[in-house]
Amino acid sequence: VTRPRDGDLVAGLRRALDDAERRLEQEQAARQRAEAELRQVRTLETVGRLAAGVAHEINTPLQFAINSAEFLAESVSELLARAPDAGPDDAWLRENCASASEMLIEGLSRVAAIVRAMKDFTRTERATHEILDVNRIVESTLVVSAHEYRHVADVEVVLGAVPPVLGHPGELGQVLVNLIVNASHAIAGAPSGSRGRIAVRTAVDGDRVTISVSDTGGGIPEAIRDKVFDAFFTTKEVGRGTGQGLALSRAIVMDHHGGTLEFESTVGHGTTFVIKLPAAAAGTVTRAS
């Protein structure tokens, strides 16, 4: 026995309920995003602390190893110059002693460069913006992410004479690693299956510094282009992607650095992501961490 006005009331209540449900869903999504971001930050802090400790531990033995290798290289060549030549076996030894010492020093220097890049990368000071050399961040990133791309792509780096930017080195490095990992995955997952190319370029665009990462992967299909920056959106199999990389990257670039992160993609040819960051104004004063 419903009166006609009850129908209006029921419809009204239903609308209110739908509205409330939608708001709840939105808030749950926002909360999930915030939690994911917090987890990421905590992980980075832990990794940063560990990396700083490991770097210190590695640097001390590297100090005496490099000093000793240099000493050996010099002393061996001196000794060899003094010793009489006793035939073809000697010639081989002389040659190889020299090249082995060079290799020893080169190997240790390379380890030193990796440790330096790792510590650049995992700086733990949070919320501190400092004047940054974007090119150095690019170089460090390529060192620490080498294992991600080495087997699938050649990397071409073109570093422009760019002005400094104001930002957080660890965060920007994290964004770049994300883009480079994505580029590697795009190349590895492309139908052609052949070795690809990743191009990383820095340049000046008016009062902004741009960093672009291009890949020769399969490109992003039209249908999902407006979802790639959504949190938890991923096309990768479980365990390979969390669907947070680009969402967090965009948040870091936009919210923390006042920049933009956009992409252009051609299916079958590849994708280019472009980060644009405001150049630090001349005379900007900043507090070193």
Added chain:
Amino acid sequence: VKHILFVDDEPRVLRGIERGLARQRAAWTMVFAPDAHAGLDALGLARFDVVVSDLRMPGMDGAAFLAVVADRYPGVGRIVLSGSTEGIVLARAIDVAHAILGKPCPTAELRACIEHRLASAEPRPTSE
């Protein structure tokens, strides 16, 4: 002859430096101390031109050691040679050092840094 004091709690670092800088022996008298207190003892016994110190050391750390050196022997050049990358550790060193070198530091760079300190200290040996 110039006097250089090296302080580091890792004896291999000191041995490495000693060997690496062996060619300087004609021009430099080099003394090696395994901790800050031994370093201060050495400073009490002879006049040094430059001190090269690690930062993280048990007992008195490098920053505290260099602060004492700056106070008692202001004319002595103070160089940090540290593997630490932590801002807070390095920040304390900035106030008391003329130069900060990161480990690993190639022998040539260490030598150049010490030479630079010797050269810039000469015109005004006791002022800072």
